[in-house]
Every structure is written in structure tokens, then in C-alpha cells.
Amino acid sequence: MTPTKSTPHRPDRLALILLAPLLVFLVVFFLVPLGEVMWMSITEPSFGFGHYGKVLLDPHYRRVVLDTLGTSLMVTTVCVLLAYPLAYVTAQIGGTIGAVLLMLVAMSFWTSFLVRTYAWMIILGNRGPVSELLKATGWDPPPLMLFTRFSSTVALTHILLPIMVMALYAVMRKIDLNIMKAAASLGATPFSAFRNIYFPLSAPGIVSGSTIVFVLCIGFYVTPVLIGSPREQMISGMIGAQIEEFLAFGEASAMAMVLLVVTVAILAVYHRFFGLDKLWG
Amino acid sequence: MSYLSLQNLRKDYGGKIFAVDDVSLAIEKGEFVTFLGPSGSGKTTTLMMIAGFEQPTSGHIALAGRAIDPVPPHKRNIGVVFQNYALFPHMSVARNVGFPLRMRGVPKAEIAARVARLLAIVELGAFADAEPRRLSGGQQQRVALARALVFEPDVLLLDEPLGALDKNLREQMQIEIRRIHRELGVTTIYVTHDQTEAMTMSDRIVVFNGGKVEQVDAPLALYRRPNTPFVAGFVGDNNVLDATHAGGGRIELPGVGPIAAALPSDCPTGPLKIALRPESIRLAAGSDAPAFTVQGIVNYGDSVVLVGALGTVPLKIRLPAVAASNLTVGQILRIEWSPDAVHVIGTAR
Structure with a gap:
């Protein structure tokens, strides 16, 4: 064996030593608890797969799963529609306007989502500015907005929007401006150049942004619990309620496993087609 | 009226300095014109205004x-x-080349035929279905060329198209671009900072400097009769020297004395700038010829450049390699040139 072939082993061992604390941390605080949840889902209170049967077949649980997926799909769609123009302006125009927009997105991203959730509570509350405005325009009494699916969808969209913007921005920033000039010189109208060139080239950002937002959304706990509808819970809220109110650890664990499987499945599909390393642009 | 005419074009970006400052040009149909100049001279900005x-x-x-x-x-x-080619990365070579035709609503069958013809002209017929990124730089640039030609444009603009290619490929592509220009006869404007490229390819060269046009001429005329010291120094290697015309066709270099020069009859008297090509100077046999002190020798293989001084005047000489063997630094040589090798640039300030 030549020396050049044997040398790479040393960095490998070094990498392993450097990674060791993280690996130990993950095993102790992630894999072990996860195994415990998995174990509880089939042993609590007695051994069997009955919880899974219930979670997947019981109409009430199925409703929660479908509501969660529906809300997440809605949030993801609205995020794409709002974030795309914002990211486009930020990436293409740049300069001061771009910097200010990016700053606004980042500030919103860095603000605790608990704070942002409470902000929405005030905005959408019964005596909040939106209600008063609707009253003033003749919608009296104004519709109940807080503690509905509407309020949780709005708040989740706001909370996850920066992530979508950043995923799109990362892809759009890499699009060569000369390509758009070339398209124009070749006879493409601005709209046609966008449809045929820019949009297809930015589509990977839509896919990865949507994947991230959707996956985060189906597992989101705080916001739906605080301002969502108690009758149209999302999975995480449901899991929390099972544990806190009914001490039903088995059912809660089974639901958590279902949520995990759905999440992993989405990421697996993404990885199959695009590669997980591209998820963050 | 010429085919493409630029009248008093100016471009500023809000400052006091003009990126392009009062450029007027007349370009004839079918001409191959090169915009030559250093970076920041306004050549690309002018091109982008035409586009x-x-x-x-x-x-x-x-x-x-x-x-x-x-x-x-x-x-x-x-x-x-x-x-940088600016090919559409998500389209095959053929779809890239067909793009301008699709934008013009050309029928499918005709698109296929015209794309095939252009790909044949740039000798990439076998790569029609390839992804652009699989091709080499030279091949990608030929795809870009085919794409810019397939819709029979009135004018073809090339913005330093060979700048990203290595030297051998660049020379090959220069020949290729000239051949395609001959075949299709499209009016072409070629931007480069490489004066050799400009010399070998163009019908006419427009020399840009500081946003202004210094000179417009055929390559050889530009080479032999530069109008400004900038052109004399930028196009080819040159010695640009301060001289004095005392009258009567006698020209003197300060500190050297009278030198051999054939002056035009309308040459003004007083201080002048003259250009003397390094390759027009040769070694003299006699001992009364001007003395040149060798201060440095740069070997190019086929030729040798001697850097030195004629009296106190810095001078470069290019000799064929065979004539320059056995020369050493510090040596004093006798040199001569034909009187008509001296070109008077203009009155020195």
C-alpha cells in the first residue's frame, strides 16, 4: 500500500474523535428517548399494536391527521405565493431595497415564534385591530377569528415565511443575470423569459422550501395550540393533550411515531429525487 | 446611411465620469468590427447599449x-x-439553439431543420441532445454562437466570447468565428481587450480608451499609422518617443541627436511624438550608427526583445532569435531602421 493511500485514515480517525461528543449526545438525548417512545407505543399499558390501529383507523384521529396535512398544505402554498415575489425582488434587484427586505425577513425570523404567536393573538383578538376595522366597514358583529383554523394558518404562514424566502433566495441568487439578458436578446418577452427560463431555474427553491415548510408545519406545536381551534387540533397538539390531560402515553407515542414516519417519508422522497444536501440551497 | 450607426452616444452612471463619452460610429452591413480597449474603456457598455x-x-x-x-x-x-456562454442549463443543446425560433413562433419542423443546420455549421451536430454543462468551454461557446445566429439576427454582438478559454482553443475559435462570419455574412461586433485577437479577426478595429473612441481603422492601418500615443502603445508593441522637428525633415531625439526618419510633407515643426516598432529596428554593420545599450534580454523563443537605451531614451528592440544569439546585458550595439519606419503620431504638448 502506498503512503498516499494510507494517509486519509488519520483524518478519518480525527473526524471520529471530533464527532464523538455529538454522537454521544445524539444517542443519549435523541435515539434512546426515541426508542423509548417507540417502545411505549407498543407496550403502554400492555403489549400490542392496538394504538396504531386506533390512530390510523379511528375517525377522530384520522380527522386530526387530515386536518394537519390540510393546514400544512395551505400554509405551504400561501408561503410560496408570498415568498416568491419577495425573494425575487431581493435576489434580482438587490441594492438597498434588497438589503432592507432581507433584513425584515431576518428580523422576523429571529423573533421568537412565541412572541409572534402572541402578537397574532392581539391582532386577531375579539377587540383587536382587524375586528375593529371589519366592524367599522359594516361587518358587525365581526367573524370570530382567534382560536380557529384561520388564525393558526395565518400565524403559521407568518412564522414559516422567512424559511421559504431564504430557500428561494438561495436558489435565485445563483441564477446568472446574463441568462436573462440572453433570453431577451433571443426574442423572449419579459413574461416569456420568466416562464421559460427564470421559473424553471428557481423551481428547485420552491420544492426545497415547500419541503422544509411542510415538514416543520405538520409537527408544529406552540402556535396551533395557543391560537388554533380546539376542535380542529393538529397532531402535535393532540399528542400534547393525550399526555397532559389523559396520561395516555401509549396512544401519544403511537401518534408521535406516525408523525415521524410521515416526516421521514417526505424527506426520503425529496432525497430520492433531489438529494438532501440540496435542501438548504 | 450606414447599416448600424451610433450617434454621439453617452452613458453615465450618475457620476461626473462618462462610461461612454460621445461615441459615434458607422458600421456597414456584413462588416466584422472589433471594439478593442482595456477594461473600463467603455467598449462593453457601448455593446450593451446596442443590444x-x-x-x-x-x-x-x-x-x-x-x-x-x-x-x-x-x-x-x-x-x-x-x-460566460449564458446557456440555459435546463435545456438540451438543441432546445437552447431552438429557443429564439420558438419565441418567434416558427413551425416545429422548420425549427428542427434550422437548428440542425446551425449545429452543423458550428460542428456540434452530434451533441444536439446533450446537456450544456456536459460540454467543454469551447463547445458551449459554439452552442451560444449557434443560438445567437439561428434566428438570422441583423447584428451579432460578441462580448469577449473567448475570454474564458485557454490560448490554443481561443485561436481555434477565432478561426471558427471568422469562418462562420464568412459563411453567413452577418454584421458582427466583437468586443475584446486582446489586440492580437482584434488584429487577426477584424475588418475594422475601433480602439476605445476612457469612454472615447481613439481611432477607427483597418487592422494594418491601425498598426502602421496609429493616430494617438494610446493606440500606438496599445496595438502591438511599440516605442513611443518624444522628439523634435526642427524643420526641413530633420527629427531629433533629446540627448541623442538627429535620427533617420521620413516625415510627411505636412509634418508640423516643434515637439512631436513618434512611434518606432521594436521589430523595425535591426542591428547595423557600420560603427557610425546610433549606439544602443542592452539592459535586459527577454527570450520569446522565435524572437528576442532587448530592453535598453538609445543614449538616454528607453527603447525596445525585437530581433529574430537567430540574429540575437550571443548577446549579453551591458553590451553596446549599433542599430538602424529604415526612415519610413518612423511614424509621427501628433504634436506633443
Whole structure:
């Protein structure tokens, strides 16, 4: 064996030593608890797969799963529609306007989502500015907005929007401006150049942004619990309620496993087609 | 009226300095014109104004007798090739080349035929279905060229198209571009900072400097009779020297004395700038010829450049390699040149 072939082993061992604390941390605080949840889902209170049967077949649980997926799909769609123009302006125009927009997105991203959730509570509350405005325009009494699916969808969209913007921005920033000039010189109208060139080239950002937002959304706990509808819970809220109110650890664990499987499945599909390393642009 | 005319074009970016400062040009149909100049000289900005990507601050552009100032880029029917190719990465080679035809609503069968013809001209017929990124730089640039030509543009603009290629490939592509120009006869404007490229390819060269046009001429005329010291120094290697014309056709170098020069009859008297090509100087046999002190020797293989001084005047000499063997630094040589090798640039200030 030549020396050049044997040398790479040393960095490998070094990498392993450097990674060791993280690996130990993950095993102790992630894999072990996860195994415990998995174990509880089939042993609590007695051994069997009955919880899974219930979670997947019981109409009430199925409703929660479908509501969660529906809300997440809605949030993801609205995020794409709002974030795309914002990211486009930020990436293409740049300069001061771009910097200010990016700053606004980042500030919103860095603000605790608990704070942002409470902000929405005030905005959408019964005596909040939106209600008063609707009253003033003749919608009296104004519709109940807080503690509905509407309020949780709005708040989740706001909370996850920066992530979508950043995923799109990362892809759009890499699009060569000369390509758009070339398209124009070749006879493409601005709209046609966008449809045929820019949009297809930015589509990977839509896919990865949507994947991230959707996956985060189906597992989101705080916001739906605080301002969502108690009758149209999302999975995480449901899991929390099972544990806190009914001490039903088995059912809660089974639901958590279902949520995990759905999440992993989405990421697996993404990885199959695009590669997980591209998820963050 | 010429085919493409630029009238008093100016471009500034809000400052006091003009990126392009009062450029007027007349380009004939079918001509191959090169914009030559250092970076920041305004050549690319002028090109981008012709393409419509930049709006002139003032001045006008007319194509085939029609003012195109208000026409947006996609309606100008001008092909542009960029230095970084700017191919559409998500389309095959054939779809890239077919793009301008699809934008013009050309029937499918005709698109296929015209794409095939252009790919044959750039010798990439076998790569029609390839992804652009699988091709080499030279091949990608030929795809870009085919794409910019397939819709039969009125003018083809090339913005330093060979700048990203290595030397051998660049020379091969120069020949290729000339051949394609001969075959299709499209009016072509070629931007480069490489004076050799400009010399070998162009019908006419426009020399840009500081946003202004220094000289417009055929390559050889530009080489033999530069109008300004900048052109004399930028196009080819040159000795630009301060001299004095005392009258009567006698020209003197300060500290050297009278030198051999054939002056034009209208040459003004007083201080002048003259240009003397390094390769027009040769070694003299006699001992009364001017003395040149060798201070440095640069070997190019086929030729040797001697850097030194004629009296106190710095001078470069290019000799064929065979004539320059056995020369050493510090040696004093006798040199001569034919009187008509001296070109008077203009009056020195």
C-alpha cells in the first residue's frame, strides 16, 4: 500500500474523535428517548399494536391527521405565493431595497415564534385591530377569528415565511443575470423569459422550501395550540393533550411515531429525487 | 446611411465620469468590427447599449435606417454572445439553439431543420441532445454562437466570447468565428481587450480608451499609422518617443541627436511624438550608427526583445532569435531602421 493511500485514515480517525461528543449526545438525548417512545407505543399499558390501529383507523384521529396535512398544505402554498415575489425582488434587484427586505425577513425570523404567536393573538383578538376595522366597514358583529383554523394558518404562514424566502433566495441568487439578458436578446418577452427560463431555474427553491415548510408545519406545536381551534387540533397538539390531560402515553407515542414516519417519508422522497444536501440551497 | 450607426452616444452612471463619452460610429452591413480597449474603456457598455440592455444617457442608435432607441432588447433582432456562454442549463443543446425560433413562433419542423443546420455549421451536430454543462468551454461557446445566429439576427454582438478559454482553443475559435462570419455574412461586433485577437479577426478595429473612441481603422492601418500615443502603445508593441522637428525633415531625439526618419510633407515643426516598432529596428554593420545599450534580454523563443537605451531614451528592440544569439546585458550595439519606419503620431504638448 502506498503512503498516499494510507494517509486519509488519520483524518478519518480525527473526524471520529471530533464527532464523538455529538454522537454521544445524539444517542443519549435523541435515539434512546426515541426508542423509548417507540417502545411505549407498543407496550403502554400492555403489549400490542392496538394504538396504531386506533390512530390510523379511528375517525377522530384520522380527522386530526387530515386536518394537519390540510393546514400544512395551505400554509405551504400561501408561503410560496408570498415568498416568491419577495425573494425575487431581493435576489434580482438587490441594492438597498434588497438589503432592507432581507433584513425584515431576518428580523422576523429571529423573533421568537412565541412572541409572534402572541402578537397574532392581539391582532386577531375579539377587540383587536382587524375586528375593529371589519366592524367599522359594516361587518358587525365581526367573524370570530382567534382560536380557529384561520388564525393558526395565518400565524403559521407568518412564522414559516422567512424559511421559504431564504430557500428561494438561495436558489435565485445563483441564477446568472446574463441568462436573462440572453433570453431577451433571443426574442423572449419579459413574461416569456420568466416562464421559460427564470421559473424553471428557481423551481428547485420552491420544492426545497415547500419541503422544509411542510415538514416543520405538520409537527408544529406552540402556535396551533395557543391560537388554533380546539376542535380542529393538529397532531402535535393532540399528542400534547393525550399526555397532559389523559396520561395516555401509549396512544401519544403511537401518534408521535406516525408523525415521524410521515416526516421521514417526505424527506426520503425529496432525497430520492433531489438529494438532501440540496435542501438548504 | 450606414447599416448600424451610433450617434454621439453617452452613458453615465450618475457620476461626473462618462462610461461612454460621445461615441459615434458607422458600421456597414456584413462588416466584422472589433471594439478593442482595456477594461473600463467603455467598449462593453457601448455593446450593451446596442443590444438594448443599457439605455444611453444621450445619443441615438439606428439600425437599417430605423431608430432603435425605444425598442426593447427582445424586439431588436440582435444576437448576443456572452463571455460566460449564458446557456440555459435546463435545456438540451438543441432546445437552447431552438429557443429564439420558438419565441418567434416558427413551425416545429422548420425549427428542427434550422437548428440542425446551425449545429452543423458550428460542428456540434452530434451533441444536439446533450446537456450544456456536459460540454467543454469551447463547445458551449459554439452552442451560444449557434443560438445567437439561428434566428438570422441583423447584428451579432460578441462580448469577449473567448475570454474564458485557454490560448490554443481561443485561436481555434477565432478561426471558427471568422469562418462562420464568412459563411453567413452577418454584421458582427466583437468586443475584446486582446489586440492580437482584434488584429487577426477584424475588418475594422475601433480602439476605445476612457469612454472615447481613439481611432477607427483597418487592422494594418491601425498598426502602421496609429493616430494617438494610446493606440500606438496599445496595438502591438511599440516605442513611443518624444522628439523634435526642427524643420526641413530633420527629427531629433533629446540627448541623442538627429535620427533617420521620413516625415510627411505636412509634418508640423516643434515637439512631436513618434512611434518606432521594436521589430523595425535591426542591428547595423557600420560603427557610425546610433549606439544602443542592452539592459535586459527577454527570450520569446522565435524572437528576442532587448530592453535598453538609445543614449538616454528607453527603447525596445525585437530581433529574430537567430540574429540575437550571443548577446549579453551591458553590451553596446549599433542599430538602424529604415526612415519610413518612423511614424509621427501628433504634436506633443
